[in-house]
Amino acid sequence: MEKILVVDINHGALDVAEEYLSYEDYNYSKNIVIWDIYGKISKLEELSSLNGINSFSNKDKEIYKKYNKLKEFYPDLKIITNLKNNFDYSKFKEVIAPVHCPIDVKFKTFHEAVSEIINKKYNDIKSKIITITGVKGKTSTSELINYILSDKYNVYLHNSNKGSITPTEVLNNLNNLKKDEKLSKYDYFIFEISLGLVSSKFGVITNILEEYSIAKNLRTAKVKLDTLKFVENCYILEELFKTYRNDIKSSDIKNLNLNLIDDKTPNLKIISKYPLKFEYITSEDGNHEINHIFEFDKKIFGLHHIQNSILSYEICKNMMNSDDIIKRIKSFELKNRMELIAKNILKNTNPGLNIKSISNSMLDFIETFENPIICIGGDFGCTCEEINAEKLFEQILNLFADSKDNIKYNKNDSIILYLSGELGNQLFDIWQNKKADYEQDGKHLIFKRINGKKIINKKDLIDLRLLNDKNNYLIIYRSSII
Structure with missing residues (x-):
């Protein structure tokens, strides 16, 4: 039987492999090969022999613990721990890797793999999941949505303030909540994710301010647009859509439900830069438009908060009324971001x-x-x-x-x-x-x-x-x- 190659231990290969290995009905469960493309395990083993595992960072401790766990449970599991040039991909039926992985071969991204696993394993709570990505504003937007919804609901938030935001961290968090029997405790789950969205009811792409290169110039930051297909309802700024209209259309995403948010004049008018205050025209019930005044706490500074707040507002309108959302925005505080x-x-x-x-x-x-x-x-x-x-x-x-x-x-x-x-x-x-x-x-x-x-x-x-x-x-x- 042909094998599956899962690449990059640094960014979640062990997590993806563990999920695949746990599926008893999965045809390839005994045919997983992990490629440690950056030699992470070799470096950790060398460091462990010199200084012990207490010298590891928390992230490295988790990686090393999971690596040893998989080796114990699956002694035949093959892990390629050294970097090889001219890697032969032909013997693998499928290659799974992070979207920024510098391999020049067609592969399934971790975003796609995680989305498939969520649909299989957590489909019953997918309607409660909100995912957020973008070049800038991801953390601020996730914090604001969390703050707004927490007024009425029990909300679980994982963002860069709490740890890694690779797509596999969505699975790790859900798995831990399930293990601790806490999944039913929450009404909504909010995840900030790097370089794209995963399977969820609602999604936000905050912006693509810089179309920087990734994967050693093989791809660019706009690759996150390909992940629109994993979200049932996605919210983006209208200007972003206009810029990347052709890229989005060329993706040929079926049943794409885009909510385009207009943050330009006359739809939005800045009243004061500090304290930040603006007027925003929004559609209510799809029938009529209402002018709302948004204000921020004096501890908040910067015009970029306007885009973050109206994206958060439009998402939260699905769960709360406008007046309550605007009141929450006014009392919102954000550490270390302007x-x-x-x-x-x-x-x-x-x-x-x-x-x-x-x-x-x-x-x-x-x-x-x-x-x-x-x-x-x-x-x-x-x-x-x-x-x-x-x-x-x-x-x-x-x-x-x-x-x-x-x-x-x-x-x-x-x-x-x-x-x-x-x-x-x-x-x-x-x-x-x-x-x-x-x-x-x-x-x-x-x-x-x-x-x-x-x-x-x-x-x-x-x-x-x-x-x-x-x-x-x-x-x-x-x-x-x-």
Whole structure:
């Protein structure tokens, strides 16, 4: 019998394999081969022999525990633990891998495999599942939907604040809830997922701000559009649909139910940037339109919250009335995502920060607050998609070159940028090496390197004696440790 190849232990191959192996009626249950394409197990075994498993991260402990469990229960299970060039796929009937896996062969994605397993194993609760993906705004949107629905229902939330958001984590969470006999406790299950949706009643694609390459340039971020087929009702912004209309149509998805949300004028009017307040025209019962006023708490800052909130609103209208949803949005608070942590300090620290989101944060900030000081930094290795420091540097220069017409920022003033962490060091080095080329564009910017300390919180500003009452501060730090 031909075999099935499951690829990439780093991102859930053991989880997928375990599901397939557990199906007694599954024809290939004894013909699973796992390919550890990045040599994860070899590295863990070497580290274990040197320092013991207590030196592992929590994620690595889980991987190593599952690996040993599968080997114990299925001693004949074949695991290829070394990276091989010119891999022979011809002996496998099916290849299953993460969508970002750098293999140039037709394969079933983990999103599809997980969707099939949900339909088989958890079909009775699929109507309660909400999945969220996108380049930016996934976590914020999942937190907001959770906050809104929690006013009336028992809601289970798993997002990047709680751990990995690979598609297989949906299964792991559902399996754990089932094992603990807690599935029936919840009215809704909300999952943030990287690079696509899985089988669910409702789905949201927040945006595709950057069509970055994945899988060593074999695919791009728009591949998440292919996962629309796994969702019964999907909500996306109308502008996103217009941009990728041809890609969506070429997917030839049967019974596609798209709900297009218009976030442009005249359908949406910004009343105040801070505190954030806007008017949104929405359809009620599909018969008539109503103008609603949305307001946010003063701790929330940034125009990007508008898109997140109307997507959340449209989803939650299926479960709650509009007035109750709008009341919940007004009291919503969000940690570390453009959060006002003091009267003159905004904080935006999360692992998913990219060039576009950093640029938008800075632009919103200098257009809204007087006497701005910006602190930028970050660690590398936070996500699979690293940030390009040189492109970020050029975007910062372009941002200030293009901001001559905004009200708050005076082009005759200089703005200080404090740079810390690995990303900050790279930005400073780029400035030092190229400042002669960029002197005109950067003449209103003062770059200052912070050595030996990261600027992540108010305390860091105090310790460095940078904080005063005259200025307003924006802290941007790309890190999974906040």
